[in-house]
Amino acid sequence: MVDFVWNVRSPLQQAVMPGRAGAIVPFAGVKLAEIRDFDLVQIFARRGQREATAKAVKKHYGVDAPAPRQAVSAKGATLIWSGPDQLMALSARKPGTFRPVDALRESFEGIASLSDQSDGRCLIRMSGLQARAMLAKLTSVDLHDSVFPVGTAATTSIDHTAVNLWRSENSEDGSPVFNVLVFSSFADSIWHTIVDAAAEYGIEIETRSAASV
Known part of the structure; x- marks a missing residue:
């Protein structure tokens, strides 16, 4: 009899490559993290x-x-x-x-x-000095501080795909932090869309456990 082990795998298992990507710049303008667990x-x-x-x-x-x-x-x-x-x-x-x-x-x-x-959603966190500029390419939501301050949430779309978007407390350097929940079946497509939009600013990519955020 074959033994089966149920291991939950992220749909971004193959797509997320920790490290630097995009433009070669001294400091990454956008930080991307897939939040797991x-x-x-x-x-x-x-x-x-x-x-x-x-x-x-x-x-x-x-x-x-x-x-x-x-x-x-x-x-x-x-x-x-x-x-x-x-x-x-x-x-x-x-x-x-x-x-x-x-x-x-x-x-x-x-x-x-x-x-x-x-297990039906993926969670992507975006931060950095250019995070807002990057997201402006992907969503029609006005993300200016006066309209979308910390604690604001929206049900919107990215690349014609429904997502839940909200803003967390600013990062230590004062840059905004945005979170996106997307259905797992669309996660790979959304991830590559975000990476493409962020490429010109330089990207730092990582994976993190929800327990660490």
């Missing part, structure tokens, strides 16, 4: 249960549910608005955890539907 659960309030779901979010995570076009940091998770009456909870994957919805089931029983999206 995360859990992602979509929380969708059932009909008439919007307020109850918001209260459950507050009780479970200790912060208010994100308002439209908002991402908020909670203890051990980031909560991202993803549409009317719905949000996504992003957290570092805990060793031995195979069903992240189990940890939320009691809190949202009867008021919200839970869907594990962990």
Whole structure:
């Protein structure tokens, strides 16, 4: 009998090549990182249960549910608005955890539907002094500080592909940090599109665990 071992592999396993890419410049203008080992659960309030779901979010995570076009940091998770009456909870994957919805089931029983999206999405983080200029080539969202400050989220598209985009706290050098969640089946295409858009600025590429961000 053949033994089978279930090893989760990123759809970007072959595409992401850590190191420098693009233009040869002293300092990379764009830093790209694929974030791995995360859990992602979509929380969708059932009909008439919007307020109850918001209260459950507050009780479970200790912060208010994100308002439209908002991402908020909670203890051990980031909560991202993803549409009317719905949000996504992003957290570092805990060793031995195979069903992240189990940890939320009691809190949202009867008021919200839970869907594990962990292996159905890829998470790409973009930062650096030219990250905003690079993204301006790919999305129609206005990313200026006055319009898209830290904590802002959008459901938009890159290269005609639906993505969730939000802005995290600035990096240590003061440059903006943007995050993109994309369906795994489109991840390879989106990754190469981003790399092509960033090439002129010089790129630094890495992979990171969600536990380190």
